[in-house]
Amino acid sequence: MPIYTAPTKDLQYVLHDVLNISAADIPGFGDLDRDFTGAILGAAGKISSEVLAPLNAVGDQQGCRLENGIVTTPDGFKDAFAQMRENGWPSLDCDPEYGGQGMPYVIATAVGEMFSASNQAFTMYQGLTHGAYSAIHAHGTEAQKSTYLPKMVNCDWTGTMNLTEPHCGTDLGLMRSKALPQGDGSYKISGQKIFISAGDHDMADNVIHLVLAKIPGGPEGIKGVSLFIVPKFLVNEDGSLGRRNGVSVGKLEEKMGIHGNSTCVMDFDEATGYLLGSEHKGMRAMFTMMNEARLAVGAQGLGQAEAAYQNAAAYARERLQGRDVTGVKNPDGPADPLIVHPDIRRSLMDQKSFTEGGRAFLLWGAQLIDQHRSAGDEAAHGLVSLMTPVIKGFLTDQGYDMTVQAQQVFGGHGYIEETGMSQFTRDARIAMIYEGANGVQALDLVGRKLAQDGGKHVMAFLELVKTFCKDNAGTEGMDDFTNPLKNASKELQAAVMYFMQHGMKNPNHALAGSNDFMHLFGHVCLGLMWARMGKASLEALASGTDDPDFHNNKLITGRYYMSRRLPATSLHLARIESGADTVMGLAADAF
Structure with missing residues (x-):
């Protein structure tokens, strides 16, 4: 196990x-x-x-x-x-x-x-x-909050989000689910939703569905979508559970991974629902949930990579395979452990440097959210809004890649179910898809977030990196971190400038480079995190820490990221600056 x-x-x-x-x-x-x-x-x-x-x-x-x-x-x-x-x-x-x-x-x-x-x-x-x-x-009324939140806070009742329909995923303006007003403040919700995580189960007394649907007569497309609270069991005025609502599970989805989660097709047959927020403003309310979920999904990608790495590192230390080319390391055994081989070390260092850098990035993003929520810092809000698609997209793309690398360390045993490595890879794969597929995250980053508020948030990020590098220039031991970070941030700035110069003339030039930009940005974010960790560990060693091995290992891992992983920014920039002509050159019917 x-x-x-x-x-x-x-x-x-x-x-x-x-x-x-x-x-x-x-x-x-x-x-x-x-x-x-x-x-x-x-x-x-x-x-x-x-x-x-x-x-x-x-x-x-x-x-x-x-x-x-x-x-x-x-x-x-x-x-x-x-x-x-x-x-x-x-x-x-x-x-x-x-x-x-x-x-x-x-x-x-x-x-x-x-x-x-x-x-x-x-x-x-x-x-x-x-x-x-x-x-x-x-977004709820006081009555809605007092009715549902005390039971949801500790999962006595659980919740879901119902967006996707069989014929529409990202383009929610195409949805067909309807909400008919009943004259008493309630609505009758009818339609079908698919891919609903935790849609129904036996672990809570009630399930509170948040459902996107259209009220007849509203605006066309996404502007006509509203959000509704649709409980599995209706709630009486005294807070007790009433009759079963008109919502049922059509089937359980058969999935590649996350088998322990009940991903459902949900059927709404004139189910009683209650408007959450304003009519036709459903996406505004739903994005409160989706933005939080995107950070949580970033944590899933990171978490699967961490679990897979731990198992790969343990296996590499134990599994005997071949001899070290520089000299036998296990003379009493028939072979040396896998971990002596440079390519295994490369793989494990890729994984370790990603998980530790990604962890710092994720927690920094969470701190910025607290800075906005609790201290009202709008600059922090702008910065984390910019980075949300990067946290979701980059951490899950890279997290999946790291589970594959961890699986590879096991060789054939990684492909056998009994070792458990397959599950990490299969479970990580969904994180790249749900809560907005990563291609959509990249489009959101380039098409919306970069230009938000006149581009001041990406400029603030670049200034933050520049200031850090300047403040730590010449500090003993920091050149290994600040010099690569400075170069990578210049490439990020060059990518932004390319979009500004060419994207307005032909939006495809920007959108064709969106995935590369998301990864370029992600690497710079992890580079900044590793530079901050490098500074923290150098200071700890200088002050006489009682755990020098921890901090020395942190510096070694950070230098690996800066020298072996961060240079990927050059590749991503080259792809971005190649534009859209080669991407869009082939006729649609030639595929």
Whole structure:
């Protein structure tokens, strides 16, 4: 069975040595000292390793079952979900007014990485609920919030998001689901939604569906879409559950991975629903949920890469295969361990440098969200909005690639189900698709986010990198980090300039380079994170840390990223500057 050890030490390092959260001028952060966060992360790591990880293979092998209209989750899921509720894990950063614990989002993000890494399919049930909670919290009436949130905060009731229909995915303006007003403030919702994660199950008393549908007579296309609360069981005025609503599971989707999550086709047959937010403004309310979900999906890509890497590293240390070309390292054995071979080291260093850099990037993004939510910092909001498609797209593209590399370390055994490496790869693959496929993330980044507010947010990011490099120029040991970062940021700036000069004349020149731009941007973000980690570890060593091995290893890993991974920015820039002519040159009927 695969292993998983929660990376609590590295999470603590990023939170305190790199982000210095306890000193941040953000409400609630003053309480986040090392002992406090250590206790939370330690407890979350324990439940991840001891409860969730052992159920990961169970969920993969058993999947969910639909019998007589009832969805049953894999063995052990129901008890584990009850344990998560009892320990308050779903409510970490929720509003205390509704029973939440009111902690900063950055702590929930750190915990969420461990939960996703140990059991992605299981963690999705509470993750979707948190997103639905956030949408109702931001856009619901006081009555809606008091009705639903106290039960959703700790997953007594769970939540879903219902967007996709059989004939439309990203282009939601094509949806056919209808919402007919009833004259009493309610609507009758009819239609079918597909790919609905956690659509129904046996782990909670009620499921609160957030459903996009069109009210007849509204504007055409996406401007005519509204969002509705559609509970599985209607809720009586006293808060008790009433009759079953007109919503049912048509079937369970047969999927490549995340088998432990009940991905459903949902049928709405004149189901009673309640408008969330304003008529025809459904996408505004839904984006509250989707943007949060995109960060969580970035954590899924990172988490699967971390779990796969841990297993690959352990296997490489144990598996005997061939001899070290520079001299025998295991003279008492028939062969040396895999880890002596340079190409295995390259693969493991790719994985290690990605997961550690990606972790810092994800938590920095979460800190920026807290900076906006709690301190009202609009600059932080602009910056994290710009980076959201990068967090989602880059971390999941790269995360999947790293699970493949980890699988490759096992050779033929990586292709055999009993080692468990296949599951990491299969589960990671969905993260590149749902919550907006990564091609859509790249289009959003280039087509919308770059130009937002006159392009000031990407300019602010470039200035942030420039200032960091300037402030640390000449600092002993930092040239290994600042020089490559400076070069990579210049290539990012060159890509932005190319889009400005050519994209207005022919938008295809920008859109054809969007995927490369997302990856270029992602590498610069991880380069910045590694430069910040390099600075933190150099300072720790200079001050006489009691754990020099940790910080020396951090520097070695960071230098690897800066010299071996960050130069990918040059390739991405070359592709961007080649324009759209070769991309669009072939006639459509020639494919």
